[in-house]
Amino acid sequence: MTTVPGQVPVVPQGHRHPLDPEPVRSTKARAVFALGLIGALTGFFVGGVVPATIALTLARQARREAYVSGGFLTGAGWLRRGEQLAWTGLLLAAVAIVVALVIGLVRLAGAPFGHDFAPNVD
Template identity: 65%
Template structure:
């Protein structure tokens, strides 16, 4: 069994820190997923995707000293799932509305014997 050597850090290198924005992306993605069927999930899911883009750029620019990539990826997946659920519920509501309109009688319904 070979031991992997960890490169020594320079004493002036900053300590890696967790990104608070990455957790916010995850939470917003989760809220977007949970409220997606109510169509209200579109807003938090969209904010999560925009914040994920910004946070990923910041993490890349930090050169490995800003952690939270897994939280960003999970938040993105949840946000996209919330958007898909919102879109699906909109389509189902539109189809139900169209079926309701198709079943309704068209025109005026006169009583028999009236001209």
């Protein structure tokens, strides 16, 4: 129902029970985002594995709590971005480990194997 052309339609709001709590952002959602960001920033240095793993564990708990709360815990966007950053940190750590292994194997392959004796030794 609109009253004036160009005006936003008025949508009647449902009545809430007076004892219903106010919707609040989950504190775990903020923690997941912060830990995911730390994990992504330090992921290539392999130090981001720990905060990224904690972020993914907290995200699972926060999603469960948000489901049980029936919509009174918000912060799904923060959770989603935090999880993406945590997975990015884990991916960067895995890339760093693979690169280090490849460099180590190439150097090992180029090194002489066994003892390098002088030419006059039989």
